[in-house]
Amino acid sequence: MLQRVVIENVRPEVDGxxxxxxxxxxxxxxxxxxxxxxxxxxxxxxxxxxxxGEDWTEIRMQDEPDDHKRGGFTPKQLGTYDYTLEAWIxxxxxxxxxxxxxxxxxxxxxxxxxxxxxxxSAAASxxxxxxxxxxxxxxxxxxxxxxxxxxxxxxxxxxxxxxxxRTREAARVALSDQVTRLMARHPDRSRAARHPELRLIxxxxxxxxxxxxxxxxxxxxxxxxxxxxxxxxxxxxxxxSGMGFDVLYLPPIHPIGRTHRKGKxxxxxxxxxxxxxxxxxxxxxxxxxxxxxELGTLEDFRRFVKASGKQGLEVALDIAFQCSPDHPYVKEHxxxxxxRPDGRIQFAENPxxxxxxxxxxxxxxxxxxxxxxxxxxVFLFWAEQGVHIFRVDNPHTKPFAFWEWTxxxxxxxxxxxxxxxxxxxxxxxxxxxxxxxxxxxxxxxxWKVTKExxxxxxxxxxSPPLSDYFRPNAWPNTPDILTEFLVKGGRSAFIARLVLAxxxxxxxGIYGPAFELREHTPAEPGSEEYLNSEKYELRRWNxxxxxxxxxxxxxxxxxxxxxxxxxxxxxxxxxxxxNENIIAYSKCTESADNVVLTLLNLDPRRTHSGAVxxxxxxxxxxxxxxxxxxxxxxxxxxxxxxxxLRVTLDPKINPAMIFRVGGDRRT
Numbered sequence: 001m002l003q004r005v006v007i008e009n010v011r012p013e014v015d016g017x018x019x020x021x022x023x024x025x026x027x028x029x030x031x032x033x034x035x036x037x038x039x040x041x042x043x044x045x046x047x048x049x050x051x052x053g054e055d056w057t058e059i060r061m062q063d064e065p066d067d068h069k070r071g072g073f074t075p076k077q078l079g080t081y082d083y084t085l086e087a088w089i090x091x092x093x094x095x096x097x098x099x100x101x102x103x104x105x106x107x108x109x110x111x112x113x114x115x116x117x118x119x120x121s122a123a124a125s126x127x128x129x130x131x132x133x134x135x136x137x138x139x140x141x142x143x144x145x146x147x148x149x150x151x152x153x154x155x156x157x158x159x160x161x162x163x164x165x166r167t168r169e170a171a172r173v174a175l176s177d178q179v180t181r182l183m184a185r186h187p188d189r190s191r192a193a194r195h196p197e198l199r200l201i202x203x204x205x206x207x208x209x210x211x212x213x214x215x216x217x218x219x220x221x222x223x224x225x226x227x228x229x230x231x232x233x234x235x236x237x238x239x240x241s242g243m244g245f246d247v248l249y250l251p252p253i254h255p256i257g258r259t260h261r262k263g264k265x266x267x268x269x270x271x272x273x274x275x276x277x278x279x280x281x282x283x284x285x286x287x288x289x290x291x292x293x294e295l296g297t298l299e300d301f302r303r304f305v306k307a308s309g310k311q312g313l314e315v316a317l318d319i320a321f322q323c324s325p326d327h328p329y330v331k332e333h334x335x336x337x338x339x340r341p342d343g344r345i346q347f348a349e350n351p352x353x354x355x356x357x358x359x360x361x362x363x364x365x366x367x368x369x370x371x372x373x374x375x376x377x378v379f380l381f382w383a384e385q386g387v388h389i390f391r392v393d394n395p396h397t398k399p400f401a402f403w404e405w406t407x408x409x410x411x412x413x414x415x416x417x418x419x420x421x422x423x424x425x426x427x428x429x430x431x432x433x434x435x436x437x438x439x440x441x442x443x444x445x446x447w448k449v450t451k452e453x454x455x456x457x458x459x460x461x462x463s464p465p466l467s468d469y470f471r472p473n474a475w476p477n478t479p480d481i482l483t484e485f486l487v488k489g490g491r492s493a494f495i496a497r498l499v500l501a502x503x504x505x506x507x508x509g510i511y512g513p514a515f516e517l518r519e520h521t522p523a524e525p526g527s528e529e530y531l532n533s534e535k536y537e538l539r540r541w542n543x544x545x546x547x548x549x550x551x552x553x554x555x556x557x558x559x560x561x562x563x564x565x566x567x568x569x570x571x572x573x574x575x576x577x578x579n580e581n582i583i584a585y586s587k588c589t590e591s592a593d594n595v596v597l598t599l600l601n602l603d604p605r606r607t608h609s610g611a612v613x614x615x616x617x618x619x620x621x622x623x624x625x626x627x628x629x630x631x632x633x634x635x636x637x638x639x640x641x642x643x644x645l646r647v648t649l650d651p652k653i654n655p656a657m658i659f660r661v662g663g664d665r666r667t
Contacts (some may be wrong), residue, residue, distance in 0.1 A: 004037045005087045006192040007045075012468035013198055019198035019435040021468045024208050028074045029200070034069035035087040035193075044090040044095065044187060047071040048391065049083040049200075061085070064624065078415035081200040088192035092119045092183040096175060103171050113170045117162030120154050120179065123186040126513045127151030145490075147186075156183055204416040206246065206389070207439045208471060209567040211502070211557050212316065212509030213245040214478070217253065217295055218275060219539040227294040227538065230304040239543060241311040243516075243550050244557025248308055249316040249391055249509065251479070251535075255283035255292050257324020260347075260356040264537045265523060268356075277535050279320050279393065280357040282327025288319075288378045292424040298385070305386040316420070317382055320393035321375055322348065322361045330359065336371050338362045344489070361398050372402060379410045379417070389418045392438070396423040400436045407437030419471055424481075434470040440507055445474040445500075446483050451602060455574045458504050458585075462572045472569065474505035477515050479535050482528050487520050489604035492651035494549060496519050496600055499656040502556050503598045504585070506569050513541045559632050559658060565594045573618070579610030582649060592620040595661035597629070601649035609648040616643055620659055628662025 010033040012021035023029040035045045045061040061069035075081060095116055102109050128151040160166075160173045173179060218356055220228040220236050240248055256276040263270035270276065281288060291298050305315050323329050329336060330345070337359050338346040348355035379390060395403060411417050423430050427530035434441050443461065448454045461472045476497035477486060485493050494515065501508040510516070514530065523529040533540070543550070560566045565587040575584040581603045588595040599610050616623045627640040633656065638645075649655055 003191065003193055004089060005035060005043055006037065007033055007035050007087050007195045009013035010085060010195060010206050012462055014435060014465070014469050017196055017198045023075055023200055023202050023440045024205055025075055025078050025202050026071050027078065030070065030072040031083065032068065032070050033085055034067050034406060035069050035085070036621060037089055042090040042093040043067070043087055045069040045085060045087040047073065047085055049073050049081055049085065051077055052080040066553060071607065075202040078202050078204060081202055082197050083200055084197045084384065085193045085195040086189065088187060088189045089459045090187060092123070092187070096180065098645065099171065100175060103175070109171055110164055110167055110610065113161055113167060113174065116174050117158045120161055120183065121158035122188065123183055124151045124154035125160060126188070127154060127186045150182055150185065154186065164337045180618055203439055204418065206314065207418050208506050210247050210507045211245045211560065212247040212249050212473070212507070213240050213243070214249040214251070214509060214511045215513070216534050216539070216622045217250055219534060219541065220363055224540060224643070225538070229294070230296040230300040234304060234307045237308055237311040241313055243554045244561065246314065247316050247389060248313045249318070251318045252278040252281055252320055253283045253291055253295055253317065253434045254288055255285040255290055256280055257283050257357060259325035259434070262357055262536055265531070266536055274536065275538060279322070280324040280637045281320060281322065282329065284326065287323070287329055289381045299417060302385055314389055315387055316389035316391055317387050318393055319378065319390045321361055321398060324357055325359060333367070335367050336361055338363050351518060360397065363402055372406065374405045376409055379406070380413060383414045383417065388414055388416050391420040391422055393422050395421050395433055395438065396425045396429045397565065400432055403433060403438065404436040409533065426483050431466065431470060443472045443474055444625065445505070446476060448655070449485055449602070451580055454500065454583060459574070460573060462569045467569060471507065472505045473507040473509060474501040475509045475511070476501050478511050479530070479533065480528065482520065482522055482530050487522055491518060492655045493604040496602065496604060496657050498549070498553065498556065499598065499600055499658070503596070503658065504537045504572070506567055513543050516553060517541065517543070518549070563594055563596050563660060564589050565596045573615065575612050575614065577610045577612045579608050580612040581608040584612040586621060592618070595619045597659040598656065599647055599649065601651055601654040604651050604655070607648065607650040609646065611644045611646040614643050614645055621661070629659040630662060632660055
């Protein structure tokens with residue numbers, strides 16, 4: 001059978017369908033494609049979709065210029081969906097438009113009407129045949145009755161269109177809206193082109209829009225020198241939720257090994273009271289499914305998860321697939337680790353750094369099935385304790401195939417599970433991890449400082465094809481990352497990076513309270529490690545300090561919650577400013593009923609002024625009339641009657657401005 005219709009440039013389609021695209025439950029997914037045939041026939045196209053294991057639903061794609069088709073659907077449940085496109089030459093619509101031109105030109109259409117009558121008669125037969133085959137249920141019988149009636153109407157229309165004695169009346173019937181609608185419902189799809197089925201992963205809303213706060217539980221004891229517990233940490237929950245965060249991320253909470261334990265500031269020799277690194281997982285007290293005894297019990301942890309939920313916080317756990325030399329796995333499954341030629345297990349290295357307190361797994365072990373199943377069960381164990389969000393440590397050092405299998409298996413049982421990839425590595429590796437199933441990904445944001453760097457990077461993150469599967473999570477700092485900009489920039493640098501992270505990316509996070517208290521002393525000049533790093537010692541934090549940025553953080557998180565434009569990564573646009581030290585960008589909803597414009601001074605030391613060109617037509621504004629801008633940080637209001645906004649940004653007073661276009665206050 002000759003196939004005439006071509007379907008191409010489908011979006012979203014990740015690597016030709018090798019990997020699933022991503023969507024959010026309850027939010028529309030737009031599907032686009034080009035569908036055409038040779039010369040000028042009219043091509044109809046439908047989008048077909050279904051949740052895995054359910055029946056197909058079908059909707060007609062809208063026609064756009066240049067053979068482009070656009071449609072979409074709103075997934076109502078979490079899980080895996082299939083979707084595809086089907087397109088065919090719409091013989092009747094092609095004929096109808098040709099007939100219309102001939103009628104308008106007052107040409108003889110007798111022959112054309114005979115052709116049309118045959119097309120309509122064939123559609124009547126299709127409607128009747130479909131009706132006869134739909135008798136399985138009450139709903140099907142109702143549908144069959146409707147098809148029978150439509151078949152009868154089409155048969156009647158065919159007779160009238162084919163009446164050679166009354167061509168004017170026949171043409172009127174052929175061009176009527178009723179016949180057009182009926183023919184669209186019963187097309188000839190026998191030679192339709194079908195695109196290969198594609199997959200879609202539908203995630204929970206936090207997969208797209210979330211604000212993360214990282215802290216070390218052991219540093220929150222009320223008494224100096226004591227190891228903090230989950231009970232102690234419950235008292236901190238109002239502080240975190242009060243800043244407007246919705247994810248509380250904890251580094252590993254498992255027992256910590258003693259062999260080769262690292263001391264303060266990563267010293268090779270630990271003192272007796274040094275707590276060690278939480279990432280050196282495992283001791284005689286247990287491994288990846290155990291709680292560090294000094295933090296409390298598993299029951300204490302479950303209580304903490306419930307207490308967090310009451311404060312509007314979901315707990316995220318760090319999952320680091322590595323072991324201390326004291327981990328039970330080392331004795332029970334030595335085959336899961338690599339041996340050096342001298343017979344010792346290979347410890348982790350990232351030259352020049354050595355991590356003698358950590359053994360990596362050998363994912364190519366002969367007992368691969370046993371290892372992979374056990375590691376999958378770690379996620380499921382913590383899901384049973386109420387944790388559905390996981391920050392995964394160094395996933396780029398494990399096989400892609402492992403993540404693709406494990407994440408799919410876990411999400412089958414825990415559909416709302418979220419996986420954050422902590423992979424500060426080469427771009428292709430980060431992208432492949434996202435394709436393999438990771439819900440969110442860390443980014444290079446921390447190191448993007450200039451206007452050009454920031455704009456170029458986020459344009460790529462928020463545009464297809466990357467945006468079809470890669471969801472960024474922007475962090476200005478982490479326990480491992482203290483950038484030079486924060487070290488040297490002072491208070492305004494912290495504010496600038498906070499505003500950028502929170503308004504450029506729908507998901508962002510901070511490592512606190514190091515961030516809001518502006519911890520900025522490196523271990524040594526040029527290092528990104530903190531001096532007296534919390535990774536190796538207990539810290540005490542004075543969150544009651546008057547210079548704490550917590551109030552500003554709470555204000556910015558409230559702005560994010562109140563403005564839908566900031567809750568997505570689409571429609572991010574950068575705007576020209578006549579000063580290279582000022583960056584300007586906006587986000588808006590699809591209907592432009594919410595528009596947020598951010599301007600920021602990238603120089604943390606000097607005041608800068610500049611004028612930004614505003615794309616008023618894109619925001620639904622008439623450039624000939626004035627409009628209102630509400631500055632959300634100061635509460636000030638600006639009425640503007642020009643296409644330019646001039647601002648002065650003093651890093652000591654107002655390094656950033658966040659404007660909301662005035663909505664129903666437009667004049």
